[in-house]
Amino acid sequence: MMHLAIVGSGPAGYYTAEAALKQWGAGARVDVFDRLPVPYGLIRTGVAPDHQSIKAVARRYEATALSDEVRFIGNVTVGKDVSIDELMALYDAVVLATGAPQDRPLDIEGAQLANVFGSAAFVGWYNGHPDFAALAPDLSGTHAVIIGMGNVALDVARILAKTEAEFAGSDIVAHALAALGGKGIRRITILGRRGPHQIMMTPKELAELGKLERARPEIQAADLPDAEADAALDPGQRKSVALLREFAAASGSEKPIAIAFDFFASPVRLIGEGGRVTGVDVERNALDGETAVGTGEVRRLPANLVVSCIGYRSSPIDGVAFDARGGRFANDGGLIAPRLYCVGWARRGPSGTIGTNRPDGFGVIERIAAEVVPDAAKPGPAGFDALAGERGIDIVTFRDWRRIEAAEVAAARQGAPREKFVAIEDMIAARGTG
Incomplete structure (x- = not known):
């Protein structure tokens, strides 16, 4: 055995x-x-x-x-x-x-300011992970900055931009849904240290940004390489870059939230007032082959919320x-x-x-x-x-888990598959039901 x-x-x-x-x-x-x-x-x-x-x-x-x-x-x-x-x-x-x-740490000045989160924590907050249920991000500001150009960054941007109606059928937890419903965010900037050809975003997830009710993706055409260069990409990457080109070519929109892709940009420090983040200093990069190299040109972006999506440990x-x-x-x-x-x-x-x-x-x-x-x-x-x-x-046990699951399903808001317990003690208590 x-x-x-x-x-x-x-x-x-x-x-x-x-x-x-x-x-x-x-x-x-x-x-x-x-x-x-x-x-x-x-x-x-x-x-x-x-x-x-x-x-x-x-x-x-x-x-x-x-x-x-x-x-x-x-x-x-x-x-x-x-x-x-x-x-x-x-x-x-x-x-x-x-x-x-665990989040890979954001190793720059100001990373410990309030309202700066790693994606494990922020995603865990809106997904009901017990470790992060009490995170309580302040979403009342108008500017959010997301660091990273992978699918997790897309997830965070999409969740920040969606209307309450767009969460129908999802299992986003109640505390996050309530906080997102009252947000004032009007601009979401996604920072990537390299260019469009180096993004780690898959076509399916990227395409979702073009279907949001009140948000529009914003791409600067000047950041896109010559279209002929796309032929060297693998098929999935080529589809993703084609979507970026579509976003860049789209005419102006009346949608109130912009999701702006800021390529060739590395955060070098976070700025704060009263212990809370207010901005991000960003250095312009150039590519040396596939490597991003800083040019020394630094500008400041407003940021009331920063989410770092740079990997896990x-x-x-x-x-x-x-x-x-x-x-x-x-x-x-x-x-x-x-x-x-x-x-x-x-x-x-x-x-x-x-x-x-x-x-x-x-x-x-x-x-x-x-x-x-x-x-x-x-x-x-x-x-x-x-x-x-x-x-x-x-x-x-797994039998206990099925009782917990049944209690979550029973507590779901209309149209949602479940309402997750976000406290371990509530999970433990629920196994005695059913």
């Missing part, structure tokens, strides 16, 4: 559990741990609330979670409630699938080798140490799509099958249950 512990119940964790079932079938017992009482990781709290079709992948993970060989063990913090060494003593192999939940765990520069666990093809592995963003860093985690999960299971011989002396799930009982750890 192969006893496997997976730490993290997001896409990487559940694809790994799915791969384990295909590899060993009834010959495996898989425990999937999460520090929250609810599963699915960034599917629940990272994917934009108005992207319900993407969130639907959770149904695939549910099928794995409901199998007899897999258990969800929520409300357990590895490194606090149980150590990695203890898991290694209980299971044949341990896989870290913890993702990259994994959270270190005591006793596990960590690559601080890469923001991930130190590993060789997923192997951290004998019988200890990592997968997904915890292995690669924050790159790839949700689907990228599937081959990653299957790959690490193939490696475990080749390298790890099951040890009959390892007690596996029964051993953890005994340890949890001794320590009084309050485990949340």
Whole structure:
């Protein structure tokens, strides 16, 4: 019997559990741990609330979670409630699938000013993550600046620009919907240190900006390279740049909110008054090949809100080798140490799509099958249950989660799929209903 512990119940964790079932079938017992009482990781709290079709992948993970060989063990913090060494003593192999939940720091002067947020925090706030439910950003100002040119930056811009009616069918949490409804933002600037050919935005997400009720994308035609140069781009990137060209060519609009793309621009400092951000000093860049090089030309943008979307980092765990520069666990093809592995963003860093985690999960299971011989002396799930009982750890099971989910669905506003609990104690209380 192969006893496997997976730490993290997001896409990487559940694809790994799915791969384990295909590899060993009834010959495996898989425990999937999460520090929250609810599963699915960034599917629940990272994917934009108005992207319900993407969130639907959770149904695939549910099928794995409901199998007899897999258990969800929520409300357990590895490194606090149980150590990695203890898991290694209980299971044949341990896989870290913890993702990259921390913001990469914005390392410039003024980054600690009020109303400056990383995207993990800001996205977590409007998605109902318990760690960020009390964030309370001030959205009364007229100017927002978003740093970064990836899909997360697009998500933040779109959420800031939408009307309340445009959130119909989404699972944006009530506290965020109320705050966004009263906002005064009229200009959203997206800063990118390089040019249109280097953006990391996908066509589908970029096209959404052209369909907003009261916001219009704004592109300076002078920032676009010659159209002939687009031929060298890959197909997806070429589609994205074609959309930028359409935005630049569009005639003036009466829509009250502008979403302005500011290319070749790096923030060099944040300016504040009374401890709160009021502006961003931006340096003009030039490209040296694919590298952005500052020109020394600096201008100031007004900013009442700043959201930094420049990447994420994994959270270190005591006793596990960590690559601080890469923001991930130190590993060789997923192997951290004998019988200890990592997968997904915890292995690669924050790159790839949700689907990228599937081959990653299957790959690490193939490696475990080749390298790890099951040890009959390892007690596996029964051993953890005994340890949890001794320590009084309050485990949340998948059956508990389904009760929590049912309570969220029952509490949903009209047209919404659910109203998420944003406090862990409320989640715990809800498992006793239904």
